[in-house]
Amino acid sequence: MTTRGGYDRVLMAVAATFLAVSATSALAQGDTPRNSAAELAIDAAIPLPEPANVPPPTASDFKPDTTATVSPNQAKAPETSKPVESVAAPVADPAKSVVSPPPAATATAPEPAKDPVKAASNVPAADQPVADRLRDLMATKGPRYFDRKAERAAVEKFYAGRDYAPIWTQGGNLTTAANGVIARLKDAAFDGLNPADYPVPDFAAAASTPDALAEADLKLTESMLDYARQAQSGRMHWSQVSADIQYPEHPVDPNEVLANVTGAKDASAALEGYNPPHKLYKLLRAKLAELRGGHDGAPVIIDDGEPLKYTPARGKNAPEAEAQMSDPRVPKLRAKLGITENADDIRYDAKVAAAVRKFQENADLKPTGVLDDRTVKALNTPKRDKQIDTILVNMERWRWLPRDLGAPSIGDAYVILNIPDYTLKVMQHGAQVWTTRVVTGKPGQHATPLLSETMKFITVNPTWNVPPSIIYNEYLPALQQDPTVLDRMGLRLERARDGSIHISQPPGEANALGRIRFNFPNKFLVYQHDTPDKNLFARDERAFSHGCMRVQYPDQYASVLLNIAMPGERYSPERIRSMYGSSEIDLKFATPIPVNITYQTAFVDDAGKLQFRKDVYGRDATMISILKNGRGKDLENVVAHAQPSYARPKGPLPSSVNVSDNSFSSNSGPNFFERLFGGGGQPTPPAPVGRPSRRVFTR
Template sequence: MKIVAIDRLLASSALGLVLMLATQPGHAQSLEEQLNTAAPLAAPIAPPSLKDLAPQAAETPTQAASTPTPVATPAPAAPEAAKADTAKAAPAVANPTANAAVTDKLREMVTGKALDRIVSRKAEHLGVEAFYKARDYAPLWVNDGAVTDRAKAAMSTLNKADEVGLDAADYPTPDFAAAKTADELADAELKLTSAVLTYARQAQVGRIHFSRVAADIEFSQTAPDPASVLDNLAKASNAAAALEDYNPPHPQFKALRAKLADLRAGKPVVDTKTEDAKPAPAVQIASGPILRPGMKDKRVADLRKRLDVPGDKDNTLYDAAVQEAVKTFQTTADLDTDGNVGPSTLRALNGTKPETKSINRASNDPIDTIIVNMERWRWLARDLGNPHVIVNVPDYRLALWNNGKVYWSTKIVAGKPGSHATPMISAEMKFITVNPTWNVPPSIIEKEYLPALQEDPQALDRIGLKVEQAADGTVRIYQPPGAANALGRIRFNFPNKFLVYQHDTPDKNLFKHEKRAYSHGCMRVENPLMYGEKLLSLALPDQKYTAAKLESMFGGSEININFPNHLWVHLTYQTAFVDDEGKLQFREDVYGRDQRMIAILKGSDRKVADIAIARPPNTSSKPVRVPVGSFGGGSYSSGPNFFEALFGGFGRPEPRPSRDVGGPRYGRDGRVVVR
């Protein structure tokens, strides 16, 4: 009977507890939930045996009063047993009291002045305020008084920042294990938030703002929105990957990252482009005199087989088909495309190792060189466009990319070091001009042509330049279209503040040089007609433009071919890159930009290097003005009024032969080598 009574008493106690909970305000649980959470009903309680009850009957009154009976003990004992049973099956429930304390402290810090001590940048300060306010100041990185897996993942990415060319020391992570109080946890929370925001910003736009490197660098950059960064990490299933995604997505950046890891691991790298890793071709071309079009030589048959020229492979005549195949090979092998098989072309055809390129890095440490090149990739847009053009100035090459691959490539001549350096920009190519007029840039008029005219009033006449003066005194010097035009027969236009573009040139001999920094900033293209054909095959595929068709348009009048969809052109400075064969390449730091950036990263300005600095406005495009009337009838006059107005009275000097005056070089045929 005692056993039955105890069993009934336990059941009635549990039911009473459920009914009591159901009537309490603030408990919105269903009856089923209440039953499941009610401690006495969590697990059936077996009736006690007589053996179990016997000792209790023998207790003294004092003992009975001080020792709980089985009726009173199930309520507190059962929850502990349930916790032990389910500890491995389900995560621990957050401690509302602990989270509430951290939340209260975060509200106090974020809305007060304490945040200024941790987050100094205004944009990030506002972003932190907005993010935490939107979540009612609930913590992102801590829960139940402990660091979360999300926080551990984010800190792992910060601690490995060196792998992506950053410095882990710039993103210090707090010691959550040492944080015991709500104040300490809230402080650690905001410190991690600050480190994460700094990483995301610098991973996306760089540790060095381009304005601190040179005045001729201009990119449109947008730092990630701080509140969006935090919201992204709060929603991400993999916080480490989400944070790392703020680094550049470009394959070239990722290739440099892999080489950086190899260098740090002590693996050997290849410094220059070599062909020694390629197997020798099956067909070798014997040495001998230079093979030229029109020649008959038994080696031509081997050449046909080596280059897989269509037709009779045993034909020994060096005809047009062979010449075109040789030119194509020379282009891909970075050789002079003369269509002849000379010593250099013969070595390349036979797979012989060519002479290595010289290396002149700003630092003896190739790791530094790779890091600053990775930094410059952060300045570029994440989406480069498809198709797009990339110019690599230190490599003196231009590449047209389509669908993630190099579609075509050619040599270029780039700007001279100093004030004529080719700038770093991204701009949209909008049209091609056949038979371009060369409008001399104001900077060249002011710095070179007016001083040249002072010494030799006939200088412009001899090189075919014309001078006009507007009513406001603005001077225009230009060269009409023609074979001797400094821009050649075709120009590729992508309007930009530095007034540079890509164009043909009558001075082809410069492409034979390995170092080709000779222009005033524009890029001279070795194979402009083929470049035009390749561009138009993507921009206007239905028009069927070819190099021959473009050449047929040569004449005395400008012809513009407009692109229906503009094509992005990116002028870059890659002194370290990975080539198509997976080899790490280095090039000369021709403009000293590596040197400047390495000095910034290792100097006292490092902490503020990502803050832009003001640069004087670019005045290279500011029109040159002289007193009105200096040019009679709107055209050039070599009379004394022009020179007296510009330079004061003096006698006109005798005309001089071809000369080099302060920059432009004049040939015997009167042509000038410019831009």
């Protein structure tokens, strides 16, 4: 037993030690671990004194530590539990002493869990085996399911944040979110996509083992991300179609998709929301459903399952085999193949097998009559005909366009020009403000490019700076034949000291650009402008230019745009025409207006009628070929195209050709891009920006 005096000394030593710990933790830790049972008991028993001059603690200040317990097994088997170390008290220097508390205050710390991760897991016990397997699969086979680095990182982070609990099942049963995602993937044809590109695992069959459930969970996550990415950005990259297309990238964020879809009340609607929001896209979607027929226009989808086979009875007069295969998918199969007799019969009989065999022959499959995986995939591939194919590729092109076509600060105003329809529309507040006819580029090298840029200013009385391609391909050869041709056309030729050539036409009524040029600087060096050749607007097909777009009523177009960008200025067509003369006038917009050049060979007009236009540039044919012959993810790669040259042309000129007296210097003055669009500080046209890809093809 400890005497009263000795006990007081022990208490004073404990208090001194505790104060020393508060001042200098490094000295106080000494040789005894900070988290030892002895120190934990002391900390619990003696709170830190708030006044500096409190009296020393007494025995009544000590209370047993009820937070630490000793199990009966530990008491009976001390060899399995590490004993608490103690140092005898008192000693000469109590400030440096560590003493054991009285036996009443002594407690043994609980044995730490052998697996701290599992101990801290919030995964329900029924899902823990699946979670363990998901952790292993992501660590060892993650790239097998998610070959895109960003997607793999997002999936790993998402699963880790939920202790690898399965996303789509609870206790082996599908969640509400899972059912919504599966429904959307199976109805992908509604959105002009192919359900076969987003396979849905068989969770019913996978429920037998944690391994199968974990794999099914990852496969559904993979299909969901594939759908979201392709619904938003397209199944193919625009660079695969042509070198004269450039739209801004808007890739999907896999982190956002995972959080958005799994946290939504309606997972199907959340996933569907990655499709284009544009009204014309949605109208095309509805027309696609009408053309395909079926319930609400949705194609009948056959679920995956075990192969189905019909085996006839042997013998000429033998009755039909009694042991026919049955499957709940057969009624859908009958509907898909047009079998109206016994529509609800689940038996895979001779009639169904014969219809499957005929389908296989038409689909270039081996005509076995067996409903196998390849046949199911072919059955689920959307029906194709010319009109449906045309709608599909037009829906695909809508995915390339910016989600916000207009500028929010001016009522979401924008310009949209449809090349195959030869029309230009000005939109604001979701409605058409004005429209006019246009002339577009010739098929081939002079095709008008597809792009989205912003119109920054209008030039009245523009100078026509002849593009390098026209100088190379048309004017230099013409000069060799007739040295006076430029003079007769009213063109001005300048030659720099380095031999480069610049040809321009001064402002005037006969200028090739007419009286107004609409500037939206872009790497293709195209713009919209007036024209002295008004007769072409009377034609139905108007692909005659070198790539730029000629506007039928430029003075009205200018006044509409200026009143949107600067509503207080009150520009009218008459005010615009009053500026016509021999000097260039730039009218800069306070707010740039987006310009979207599109290629819509199928669209729904204002009366709700589906319209088709000639595939003047062959864009539809190229895209249909890619979709039919390509596969899934391979279609999303960027193609690297050679960039156009902006160097001034050089070449020999006949001796009798007139050259302007004030030839420009080769070391100063605006470059061609600046001459074309104005703004001396305009940078060199940027190279197209594409999404990163694993493979890059060079044309």
